[in-house]
Amino acid sequence: MTENSAWLRTKLTPNSQPWLARIHVDGLLLIGLLALMGVGLVTLYAAGGQDMDLIQRQLVRLGLAMAVMFFVAQIPILAFQRMSIYFYAAGVLMLLGVLFFGVMGKGAQRWLDLGFVRFQPSEIMKLAVPMMVAWYISRFNLPPKIRHIILGFIFVAVPTLLIAKQPDLGTSLLIASSGIFVLFLAGMSWRLISLVTVLASLFAPVMWFFLMKEYQKQRVLTFLNPESDPLGSGYHIIQSKIAIGSGGVQGKGWLQGTQSQLEFLPERHTDFIFAVFSEEFGLLGILALLAVYCYIIIVGLLIAMRAQDAYAKLLAGSLTLTFFVYVFVNIGMVSGLLPVVGVPLPLVSYGGTSMVTLMAGFGILMAVSTQKRLVSRQ
Amino acid sequence: MRFQRITIKDHTAEANLFARRCFIAILFVAVLMTLLISNLYYLQIERYEDYQTRSNGNRIKxxxxxxxxxxxxxxxxxxxxxxxxxxxxxxxxxxxxxxxxxxxxxxxxxxxxxxxxxxxxxxxxxxxxxxxxxxxxxxxxxxxxxxxxxxxxxxxxxxxxxxxxxxxxxxxxxxxxxxxxxxxxxxxxxxxxxxxxxxxxxxxxxxxxxxxxxxxxxxxxxxxxxxxxxxxxxxxxxxxxxxxxxxxxxxVLNIDINLQLEAQKLLNGKRGSIVAMDTQTGGVLALYSSPSYDPNYFVHGISSKRYKVLLDSKDRPLINRATQGQYPPASTIKPHLALAGLEKGVISAETRMFDNGKYQLKNVSHVWRDWVPWGHGWVDVKKSVEVSCDYFFYDLAYRMGIDQISETMSEFGFGDYTGIDLYEESDGNMPSRGWKRARFNEPWYIGDTISVGIGQSYWTATPLQLAQSVTTIVNKGRRLVPQVLSGKMINGKISIEPEKELRPIAIINEDNWDLVLSSMLGVIEEEHGTGRTAFKDTDYRSAGKTGTAQVVSIAQDAEYDADSLKEEHRDNAMYVGYAPYDTPEFSVALALENAGGGGSQAAPIARNLMDYYFENKTQQLSKHD
CATH class of the missing domain: 3.90.1310.10 (Penicillin-binding protein 2a (Domain 2))
Incomplete structure (x- = not known):
């Protein structure tokens, strides 16, 4: 323990709520998550056209996601560590399964139909990839050697490419970053980082010409110039920017957003919910919302820093930073900074699967946060 | 920073490394957050007005x-x-x-x-x-x-x-x-x-x-x-x-719907048209062209089948015969020519000649026949109008020459638009030397002039032009524009717009007008007047002129026999007139295609319309009393 983290422990460990820690719930993190969910429900009510059914369905999902989080938080870190490689292997197999036997939906092959349930293996990979890379890297001393890093990159690349092929650019981006964050946090040298950056930029044209589908190219072109096709592919982003821009400082007020209430905004309760929020609550609301996100990220990183071993540190840190990627990519695409890829605004957007995965991730964070002392007492 | 290779895990070093990387990650997060916020600041603050406008443009239409x-x-x-x-x-x-x-x-x-x-x-x-x-x-x-x-x-x-x-x-x-x-x-x-x-x-x-x-x-x-x-x-x-x-x-129109319906009734089953005018204002009291068609079909888009029937009908219902039908005016323009001859001094009230039924020029073999084969005997200008003597007007035309005829008749508006408030109007044709040269590249022959004397040859006029010209005679040269529109209805009250006038015909001798008007009265009231039978025993005194226009030229020595001619080759029956004679207020012109004689076919219809007009007027007056 460094002096630094000891200080943090005394400051941030929820000694005041020992009963929460006993059931493996991190109170500080929970406050942030609940705040986000609250904002999400309020915005969803406006975005969905005051549809109470929608709110109820979202509440059911949030409840389920909270249950998953609570359940995951109870699993010992050691169990995660040991499961990592099997979890990852199973995930890759399922992705291959999707490739060959997958079910088409919305122009992409993402689902695996097991007869009783249809699910997306890519969601599993959101957890399995950082777990695998963290497990592999943490077996050796940090910082990792080049060959470990190369292997680590391969662990990241396989599922990333398989998912990009489905195609699901948003998810593959999230998965790639979760793995890369592990390598970064593990202390991958700056020289290597620059090298990887250069290689990645060289890879971009290869992606453009060989991997990306026509609609994805179109999205990128549209992103570069949305006004070129205002009623077609540029419509989303133009309407979204109008919604955000017309919100001004204070916003038009709850349920008063004309862009969203009059249905000009597409996908307004899912991926574009941030535009609804911005229109109705303005820049002040946005700052408050971003503050909540920053709070969660900082709490997450502190949990990672306080973690006992390298595996827990790397996994917790990567999950937290990936959470930030969600926020950045979603807000970036809705406000026209990034091309439109299907990434929801975490815990605010309406939608099931990704929220469950996200909360399972927070379950891991809580496990890391609350089980540490149990480990140290052993 | 370099780390030593060690086999035993150095937890402190790892923790420090990790903490540093976390710190860098937080910096990274902070930079990207700043990027997001500055972009949102740009959208919501810098370009607020623009997006506000576009948002309103979206929702407000x-x-x-x-x-x-x-x-x-x-x-x-x-x-x-x-x-x-x-x-x-x-x-x-x-x-x-x-x-x-x-x-x-x-x-x-x-x-x-x-x-x-x-x-x-x-x-x-x-x-x-x-x-x-x-x-x-x-x-x-x-x-x-x-x-x-x-x-x-x-x-x-x-x-x-x-x-x-x-x-x-x-x-x-x-x-x-x-x-x-x-x-x-x-x-x-x-x-x-x-x-x-x-x-x-x-x-x-x-x-x-x-x-x-x-x-x-x-x-x-x-x-x-x-x-x-x-x-x-x-x-x-x-x-x-x-x-x-x-x-x-x-x-508000000048049209009197009852008179209009009467006109429709009178022309039912015929091809022709009637124009009735208010001689004091130029207002068009009735204007009917037969056959007609129901305009309501067009309002909702007429079916192509129904439209084709109208378009292909040989009776041509789509044409407004009153304003677009161009007919040889025939004898209806004899009063006009008489007036021109008197004004120009070519003839006088006393000019007499003997009509033997055949008009001939020296050294010309062609014979111009009078409609009465044996002629009318001794005639003066008044009698020539009354009995519609052709011989007299052949001679008058010959002596006036086409230039004078063309000039004086143009003053009546022949060959020009009347100025009625309808776009569907033809200007007819008042022939002249220049016109014939331009149209046929031929010189004007003396024989052309002689036919013009009885309103034939190249001369064509619309019934509306005839009505306007009769109104001009009635008004002794004051020329009114026929107007369908009378004025506006404002809050249930009619506000009448003033009549429109054209350049009047300059008169030298007032007596000439009176002579022509009395000759038109003679058409109705004199023993041999061509309109006498049709206008027998009217409650009002009227004046007028009949006309019978040849549609095809008859061979030099052939007799005109209506029954032996195909219908479309039969004569057009024309009539122009006005009433009451002493205080004129109502003028009428009508043309019936291929109907036969003007006196026998057209005049009775004109009389019926006048009867209807004056009967209704007295009824209205008595109602008011």
């Missing part, structure tokens, strides 16, 4: 509201053109899931036939998917209730109501009122040239013919605007602001 078209009344305030609600069955293609199924279901419900479905599909191709297209253009009340009861079964299908023109008198007034019909591409181009497209933004129909077309600017009104909030599907959520349209002006 200014919808034009069509003004109600002005109504049209007759001189006594009888409604001639009104606006009635019509119901159409509109389909918004975008909102229909299965169009074929919907059409099939609607066909069963409302008995829609295949032609209508095909027409609808044609319209569909021209329209954008979110705009309504009419499947049925006019629903009966029964159809409206049938559909309303079943509306829940047809989302995206609705009944729309709007006001459409209706002409209660149907075919009686077609050639006067004309009609309105849907604005087409050509209309739109004209409107855009006139800078009026905005004013017609919500307007469905535009005047296509007659008064509806000529007075379109008065009848249309000014477009209004409705500022509405709409959703992304274009559905109106609420009205924010409303600037009502200014309705078109209600117009």
């Amino acid at each position: 200014v919808l034009p509201v069509a003004p109600n078209r002005g109504l049209i009344f007759d001189r006594n305030g009888v409604l001639l053109a009104e606006n009635k609600p019509v119901f159409s069955l509109d389909i918004i293609p975008e909102e229909i899931e299965n169009l074929e199924q919907t059409l099939a279901d609607l066909s069963v419900l409302l008995n829609i036939d295949k032609d209508q479905i095909d027409d609808f599909k044609d319209d569909l191709k021209k329209q954008r998917r979110f705009k309504p297209v009419s499947l049925l253009k006019r629903l009966s009340n029964q159809e409206v209730s049938i559909f309303s009861a079943n509306q829940y079964r047809f989302p995206g299908v609705s009944i729309e109501a709007r006001l459409a023109r209706f002409y209660p008198y149907g075919s009686a007034l077609t050639h006067v009122l004309g009609y309105v019909a849907r604005i087409n591409k050509k209309d739109l181009q004209k409107l855009s040239e006139a800078g009026l497209v905005a004013n017609y933004a919500a307007t469905h129909d535009i005047g296509k013919l007659g008064i509806e077309k000529f007075h379109e600017d008065k009848l249309h009104g000014e477009v209004g605007y409705q500022e509405v909030e709409i959703n992304s599907k274009g559905r109106i959520i609420r009205t924010l602001n409303f600037q009502p349209p200014i309705p078109g002006q209600d117009l």
